[in-house]
Amino acid sequence: MLTSLTSSIDPRPLGLARIIIGIAAVIRSYVAWRVLSRLAEPEVLKIPYAEWLPEPSLGLAISVVGVWAVAAVLFTIGWRVALSGPILLGAIVITLSLDEQAYSNHLYLMAWLVLLLTLASAGSGINIARQDRLIVRWPVFLIMLQASLVYGFSAFTKFNESFLSGSVLASTLGRGVIPFPERLITPQVLSLVAAGVVFVELFVAIFLWRRRLRPIAFLLGLALHLSITLLMTDTLELLVFSLEMMAIYPLFLSRSKLIVIFDGECASCRRWVSRLKQIDVLHVLDPVLSGAPSSPLEATYPEPALQLVHHGASKGFRAMTLALEHLVPTLWVAPILRLPGVRNLGEWWYRSQARRARCPAGIPTNLERGSVSAV
Amino acid sequence: MTIRFGRMKDWRESPLAALLLIAVFVVIQLGIPISRLSEEGPRRFGWQMFSVARGAPTFVAHTTSGDIEIELVDFVARARGDIDLEEVLPTHLCNVLSDANSVSWENGQLEC
Numbered sequence: 001m002l003t004s005l006t007s008s009i010d011p012r013p014l015g016l017a018r019i020i021i022g023i024a025a026v027i028r029s030y031v032a033w034r035v036l037s038r039l040a041e042p043e044v045l046k047i048p049y050a051e052w053l054p055e056p057s058l059g060l061a062i063s064v065v066g067v068w069a070v071a072a073v074l075f076t077i078g079w080r081v082a083l084s085g086p087i088l089l090g091a092i093v094i095t096l097s098l099d100e101q102a103y104s105n106h107l108y109l110m111a112w113l114v115l116l117l118t119l120a121s122a123g124s125g126i127n128i129a130r131q132d133r134l135i136v137r138w139p140v141f142l143i144m145l146q147a148s149l150v151y152g153f154s155a156f157t158k159f160n161e162s163f164l165s166g167s168v169l170a171s172t173l174g175r176g177v178i179p180f181p182e183r184l185i186t187p188q189v190l191s192l193v194a195a196g197v198v199f200v201e202l203f204v205a206i207f208l209w210r211r212r213l214r215p216i217a218f219l220l221g222l223a224l225h226l227s228i229t230l231l232m233t234d235t236l237e238l239l240v241f242s243l244e245m246m247a248i249y250p251l252f253l254s255r256s257k258l259i260v261i262f263d264g265e266c267a268s269c270r271r272w273v274s275r276l277k278q279i280d281v282l283h284v285l286d287p288v289l290s291g292a293p294s295s296p297l298e299a300t301y302p303e304p305a306l307q308l309v310h311h312g313a314s315k316g317f318r319a320m321t322l323a324l325e326h327l328v329p330t331l332w333v334a335p336i337l338r339l340p341g342v343r344n345l346g347e348w349w350y351r352s353q354a355r356r357a358r359c360p361a362g363i364p365t366n367l368e369r370g371s372v373s374a375v
Numbered sequence: 376m377t378i379r380f381g382r383m384k385d386w387r388e389s390p391l392a393a394l395l396l397i398a399v400f401v402v403i404q405l406g407i408p409i410s411r412l413s414e415e416g417p418r419r420f421g422w423q424m425f426s427v428a429r430g431a432p433t434f435v436a437h438t439t440s441g442d443i444e445i446e447l448v449d450f451v452a453r454a455r456g457d458i459d460l461e462e463v464l465p466t467h468l469c470n471v472l473s474d475a476n477s478v479s480w481e482n483g484q485l486e487c
Contacts, residue, residue, distance in 0.1 A: 002390050005397070038452040045451050045467045047458065101452040105424050119396075121387070136387040142400050153408045153422035160427060168428040232425075 005141060008134040012282045013250045015078065015125025015132070016328060017143070018117050020247035022076025024240045025088060025110060029069040031236055032095050035102050036061035047100040056098050067091050075114070078127025085118030106241035109150060113244060116143045126281070140251055147248040148205045155201035158194070166190025169197075175233040200224045208252045215325060215335035218249060222332050246332060250282070253326055257286040260323065264289045268353055272320070281328040317343070317350040417456040429456035432480040434464060439474045 038044055039056035046055060054060060068091035074084035092111045095102050120139030125132050162168055169190050174180030204221045207213040225242035232238055260276070262269040273287050314322050317337075324334035337346055386392050411421030416429055431454050434445040445468065447454050454460065465478040469487035477486045 002393070005393050006388050006390050035452055043450060043471045045464055047463055099452070100419075100458055101455065103419050103455065103457070105419075105422060108420060119387075136393075138393045138397060139387065142397065145400070146404070149404050149408070150422050154424050154426070157412070157421065157423040157426040162427050163425070168425055171428055171430075172425060 005138040007137050009137050011125030011132050011135045014120055014122045014140055016250055017247040018122035019076055020243055021113050022072055024243035025072035028240045029065050033065040039099050064091050064094050078123040081123025085114055089114045109244055143248055144251050151201045151205035155198050158198045164194050166194050169194055172232045176231045176235050178230045180231050215338055219335040258284050258326055260285055260287045261290055276323055279327050284326045317347045419457050432461055434478055434480045436468055436472050436475045437477045
């Protein structure tokens with residue numbers, strides 16, 4: 001266990017998380033400006049944590065937010081994260097400390113994430129220097145644990161009459177970008193939605209860690225974050241929170257390479273592999289030409305047109321789905337392709353594509369019988 | 376883009392450092408939210424997001440020129456559920472509204 005935690009891993013998923021959380025920090029600097037500049041107005045209430053702390057002023061607001069925004073941009077592009085990370089963290093901590101009204105759960109979360117990303121040496125992957133360095137696993141494990149703790153405590157504290165009756169949702173739903181249908185704002189519907197929210201938060205907290213149910217956790221997490229961002233008040237702040245949480249999801253994906261065995265004579269397969277490689281920011285795909293000497297797996301998995309080998313072999317549309325679940329930016333939405341109906345439609349489309357392309361190895365005889373496992 | 380597979384030599388590789396920091400993280404991240412559970416209402420640092428509804432009270436400033444219903448947006452940067460406005464806002468209103476004689480709300484009144 002300890003050896004695993006101190007082992008070296010690919011830095012690119014963490015680099016991606018740093019970029020998304022950095023973008024969230026850039027957006028959040030605008031909200032910080034709104035709050036701090038309001039606090040600088042003389043008629044606005046001040047609630048300091050301690051008497052000795054400086055009172056918010058316009059000068060202080062400009063300085064803090066200015067430093068914040070610059071540090072957030074540098075952090076995002078991966079420029080000296082060991083320096084830009086602590087500066088960004090400092091600006092966030094100063095903002096949080098200036099007044100009780102400056103507190104937000106997502107800002108507190110951002111402080112933790114920037115700290116952990118800096119600790120994890122998140123600038124080692126996908127950075128402006130275009131040179132990646134291996135990183136140690138345990139800080140990444142802490143970031144993953146952070147996501148589960150946030151979802152877990154959030155769900156746990158919702159086990160109360162006020163939330164489960166729907167009264168909390170009644171005061172927040174429908175005030176976002178998209179209005180919630182008035183006729184659905186009934187105690188029964190709101191209670192059902194409230195129970196659903198608690199279930200989703202608990203499910204995601206637990207099953208992000210389980211490979212079999214992770215795609216469902218991704219789907220439910222995406223649905224949760226889309227709905228809170230679009231339906232609830234404080235859209236910008238909920239967008240920041242959603243970006244923070246969704247940035248952590250790719251860290252849960254398997255570290256092993258996805259071996260794609262494809263038939264080089266099949267134009268359709270070549271095109272698909274080329275497209276997949278174009279969006280393979282995390283470098284998870286390892287395309288291997290069928291029949292190539294470097295294809296030791298061929299004996300294990302014969303008749304490839306486009307196969308994908310990852311915890312056992314997947315073929316055809318299932319292989320495409322699995323590949324898309326590991327690629328940016330499709331990894332957050334690709335689990336939708338597993339849904340019944342969507343999957344059937346995808347398999348039909350894939351078979352028709354393969355037929356049209358006349359892939360010799362891509363249309364094995366069992367395709368004609370409507371096999372779902374063929375390309 | 377390439378990955379350097381050179382052997383890293385930094386403190387993060389130390390099992391002792393890893394164990395220590397994981398322990399500190401778990402104690403803080405479990406300890407603070409758990410300690411917040413026993414307190415009433417939404418509390419900071421406990422990941423209590425939209426868990427309890429807490430409506431803001433209506434404040435009325437009684438001035439020499441008449442009663443004024445207070446618009447919170449004019450005097451509060453952010454009305455959060457974890458801030459008890461009844462405790463902090465009336466005194467502030469007395470300070471900034473020079474002609475206010477008193478401030479009242481549903482559950483109380485403060486003479487300025």
